[in-house]
Amino acid sequence: MNYVNCNKEDLEKEYAALVAEYEEVKGKGLKLNMARGKPGEDQLNLSRPLLDVINSSTDCITAHGADCRNYGELAGIDECKNFFAEIFDVDPSDVMVGGNSSLNMMFDTIAGFMTKPVVEGCKPWYEVKNRKFLCPAPGYDRHFAITEYFDFDLIPVPMTENGPDMDVVEKLVENDDSIKGIWCVPKYSNPLGITFSDETVKRFAALKPAAKDFRIMWDNAYCVHDVTDTPDELLSLMAECRKTGNVDLPIMFTSTSKITFPGSGVAAMAASDNNMKVIKNRYQYQVISYDKMNMLRHARFFGDLNGVKEHMKLHKAVLKPKFEIVLNALESQLKETGTADWTNPNGGYFVSVDVLEGTAKEVVRLCKEAGVVLTGAGATYPYGKDPKDSNIRIAPSFPPNDELKEAMDVFCICAKLAACAKILNK
Amino acid sequence: MNYVNCNKEDLEKEYAALVAEYEEVKGKGLKLNMARGKPGEDQLNLSRPLLDVINSSTDCITAHGADCRNYGELAGIDECKNFFAEIFDVDPSDVMVGGNSSLNMMFDTIAGFMTKPVVEGCKPWYEVKNRKFLCPAPGYDRHFAITEYFDFDLIPVPMTENGPDMDVVEKLVENDDSIKGIWCVPKYSNPLGITFSDETVKRFAALKPAAKDFRIMWDNAYCVHDVTDTPDELLSLMAECRKTGNVDLPIMFTSTSKITFPGSGVAAMAASDNNMKVIKNRYQYQVISYDKMNMLRHARFFGDLNGVKEHMKLHKAVLKPKFEIVLNALESQLKETGTADWTNPNGGYFVSVDVLEGTAKEVVRLCKEAGVVLTGAGATYPYGKDPKDSNIRIAPSFPPNDELKEAMDVFCICAKLAACAKILNK
Structure with missing residues (x-):
């Protein structure tokens, strides 16, 4: 009734x-x-065979000769960089393969920009007292929580069936230089499950932010995670940004958490040369190298993106x-x-x-x-x-x-x- | 000649x-x-058998029922906490088992205190414009580099055969509240290979820092790494701090990087309840959980500290x-x-x-x-x-x-x- x-x-x-x-x-x-x-x-249980890929009699040497058991390769092993580069639509040299958590890489990114500017001459965000971050809602609570932890004002943006309401995003971003970024789950968004339309992606790539250090946090967590026989297609944001000249706008993330094992998968990020220079500069102080054994395990299990x-x-x-x-x-x-x-x-x-x-x-x-x-x-x-x-x-x-x-x-x-x-x- | x-x-x-x-x-x-x-x-090659501990037919459940393949257990699995707690001489509840890198946990700790104070009422270190950190020298370049990255003035302290010159440390720390911490490798120090004397450890435990938020970064990287038949013994700093009531002073780190595989080992940290509350509060935004499969692999390989x-x-x-x-x-x-x-x-x-x-x-x-x-x-x-x-x-x-x-x-x-x-x- x-x-x-x-x-x-x-x-x-x-x-x-x-x-x-x-x-x-x-x-x-x-x-x-x-x-x-x-x-x-x-x-x-689907990923149990992953656990047999490396054992005591396996060689642990990458295609380029690095011993995955030892220190080295701060940005990750080439085998992994290659398949993440395909997902992100960037050159492998702009990929950083990290630990087990893309959330951690997002946190590190925001934390990094808090104390060192991503664009020379801009203030570290700690010094921007009225700093704001756009939160398309409904969205992912753990995204919002990171920027709340760092004392950003969280500005909700309505979600439509095509993604964030771009009229609202453009108006806010293009007129307020205290808005430093926006959280996005562009494919099968959390929680709506919608995929940003081509027009939405193009409008993101064409944004003219008032803040030079405005960044799009593009969390492509569900990039290959179809549940029906009529999967969505997401336009490549980086390809669109190359057309508009806005390659420094997006910082992209993904992981195998929901491909192999949550918590013991492999996470990665990618961005333009300019962005990666700042990000890798911080990582070189933060860590000697991430878990290359787990990268190798994943790379050999999948072979390439088709395997995934x-x-x-x-x-x-x-x-x-x-x-x-x-x-x-x-x-x-x-x-x-x-x-x-x-x-x-x-x-x-x-x-x-x-x-x-x-x-x-x-x-x-x-x-x-x-x-x-x-x-x-x-x-x-x-x-x-x-x-x-x-x-x-x-x-x-x-x-x-x-x-x-x-x-x-x-x-x-x-x-x-x-x-x-x-x-x-x- | x-x-x-x-x-x-x-x-x-x-x-x-x-x-x-x-x-x-x-x-x-x-x-x-x-x-x-x-x-x-x-x-x-000594740790090759570690790679057989977990395979596709292994159960991946901890003694306390957590499935290591899934999300959860932010502070790590109990099996690992227990053996690290023995190394650190603390209660397992004060241990956090992290990813593959203790350096990363040290970086996270300093980064955390840069933007949120470790002691309520103190300024985040970002706001302490003349912040300083003591660097016993010769010492570990990657330690110094972390505090240099965060724009601390690095103050050298001479090393003696008993550890840092404690006359110098006490004089500096007890009179200057802009000195926020000191880097220590207390056992088989990098690079001298000396172990802090009992007196040095006791004097650290008895420090009366001018800064309420002064912390000892106690990197016990070589805690079980003897190379002769006449190994050194290091007094427990935490036990001494319990006697002096200074339990909030030390933050302790170690890892299995030089026990199993560098870069794919397990790292851990420990500190007082007060410190861990602040540190874990940050970690809960930073990550869902670290790689419990690798923790389980290590815990089952070693059994306990004796196995190590x-x-x-x-x-x-x-x-x-x-x-x-x-x-x-x-x-x-x-x-x-x-x-x-x-x-x-x-x-x-x-x-x-x-x-x-x-x-x-x-x-x-x-x-x-x-x-x-x-x-x-x-x-x-x-x-x-x-x-x-x-x-x-x-x-x-x-x-x-x-x-x-x-x-x-x-x-x-x-x-x-x-x-x-x-x-x-x-």
């Missing part, structure tokens, strides 16, 4: 039924988790049914109520649900009481504040399918219960 | 002979390297002859000249040689021309400036023994040639 158009008496009946249903599931003592984009057991893409088909086979479970539950249980909207992404790790305005927090609370942990309501907004209290990020990957089904049933009951209560002013 | 007491005629003869000898070795076209403390091939110590006996068997080659060459070729002194360490990675004052740069240059690369003269001093131009750090670990012998012969010829030339005013 549609909650918005129905009469009060019917809705009261529905509410009473939902309360009873909710009490019943609460009694089950469930312990389910749809909070974070963690790969599930089946996905982790083949491997991602295995992930898709695991993830596709999980996304279908989530979407089927939403479709069959929430659609008719007219109180919720959601995304239907071709890839990534999330389904983003907008429940009835003013009920997201309540839905998360109800779920928690019934044993289903969700990402905190509001987490996808700067400072954790969703102005409409409506957005909830669902992460289908971690629970086994039967648990996911059960968790989604609980979620739908809670969303309906909260919506009824809100409309009925309970 | 003794160059200092001999007559000019004899020295001229010696000089002519040395020039001839030098020209001869230069003709050989050698390519040898004694520059950095890199383990050699034989040492790397047993493994280090294998390293000793490789390194002891190398140190003997260096010391024998110095003893047999340089001693009688009366122009050089050197250390005779029980562990670590270096022999520190003081050649005739004013000739270190020339010795390094001569060696380089003859195909033997040494650490740059002066590198062991802040800003690379050795006031006496005398100290040269010799790293015996990397070259095979026959090459090391050859390199040391070249070194001795160059040291003698430079000394003769200097005395003769050539």
Whole structure:
């Protein structure tokens, strides 16, 4: 039944039924988790063969003669640089392969610019007292948190189905030199799952920021992470920037965290010569070299980018049914109520649900009481504040399918219960 | 012959002979390297079995149930925390196990305090315009470089056979609140190979710094790295600090870089609750978790600290002859000249040689021309400036023994040639 158009008496009946249903599931003592984009057991098992690539009788020498067991190769081994360069659409000399975490490389980048300017003559950001960062929202809480930690004012930018609202971005960036950057997940964005349109990418490449040291933090975390047979295509930002002459704008990141093992994958970044010069200058003081054994393990496991893409088909086979479970539950249980909207992404790790305005927090609370942990309501907004209290990020990957089904049933009951209560002013 | 007491005629003869000898070795076209403390091939092979510990059929679950393949456990896995806690003499809850590089953890620590104070109410170090850091010298160039990168004034402190000259340290630290810390390698120090005496450790624990946010950067890089059968013992700084109530003073670091593989080992740090609270607060924004697979690999390979110590006996068997080659060459070729002194360490990675004052740069240059690369003269001093131009750090670990012998012969010829030339005013 549609909650918005129905009469009060019917809705009261529905509410009473939902309360009873909710009490019943609460009694089950469930312990389910749809909070974070963690790969599930089946996905982790896909990369088990990676662990056999290097053993005690393997040679550990790169194609260019470096011994991966010893110090050296600050920017990473060539085998890895090459396949990341293909992803980033840059020359391998502009790639830096790091440790296990692209988040750490993003943090290092912002931390670096806090104390040394990325553009000579600009102030280190620590000295820009009213420094600001654009946060397309809903977005990734850990991105926002880095700039919050460094005391930036977080400026929300609305997300559209084509990416950040570029009218807003252009107006802000081109008129305020205290705005130093913007966070982007351009493909299968977290949490919406949308891919920036060609026009959005072109407008990013054509930005004329008031701040010379404005940078686009381009986190291509889900670059090869399709979950349907109709994958999205993302235009190359770097290629567009070469056309506009704006090659210093983007700093790009990715990792194999959701390709092999989260936390023991390989992360990488790339940017223009100018940017990489500043970034590598800091890294040379920070570390002697990152874990080349793990780089070699990955390089030999995949061979090249095609190897990565083949491997991602295995992930898709695991993830596709999980996304279908989530979407089927939403479709069959929430659609008719007219109180919720959601995304239907071709890839990534999330389904983003907008429940009835003013009920997201309540839905998360109800779920928690019934044993289903969700990402905190509001987490996808700067400072954790969703102005409409409506957005909830669902992460289908971690629970086994039967648990996911059960968790989604609980979620739908809670969303309906909260919506009824809100409309009925309970 | 003794160059200092001999007559000019004899020295001229010696000089002519040395020039001839030098020209001869230069003709050989050698390519040898004694520059950095890199383990050699034989040492790397000792840890090959580490690479079999985890393979595709291994379970990857910690004793406490964490799946090392997935995200989680920001401070590292308990198995690793436990053995590092024993090294640091702290509770495992005060240990943070990081990535592959303790240098990176030191860099992160200084970088962190640059923008957020370690003690509430103190200024972030970025705002302390005349900030200073004490650099016991000769010392580790990469330590000094971190604080130079962050624009500290580097204040040299003389090293004695018992560690940094504590009269100087106390006077400086207790009277100048712009001095924010000191770099220490307390056991088998880089490059002297000396171990801080009990009195030195006690005086560190009893320091009364003018700056509330003064910290001792205690890099215990060579904690189990003996090369003779008469190893040094280092008093526990944390135990002494518990007695004086100064538990917030030290921040301690170590790694397995020179136990297993440099660059793909496991690094760790430890400090008081107060310090770790600030440090972990930053790490929670910086990274989701470090490489737990590599932690598990190490924890299972060693079992416990005893396992580490047993493994280090294998390293000793490789390194002891190398140190003997260096010391024998110095003893047999340089001693009688009366122009050089050197250390005779029980562990670590270096022999520190003081050649005739004013000739270190020339010795390094001569060696380089003859195909033997040494650490740059002066590198062991802040800003690379050795006031006496005398100290040269010799790293015996990397070259095979026959090459090391050859390199040391070249070194001795160059040291003698430079000394003769200097005395003769050539």
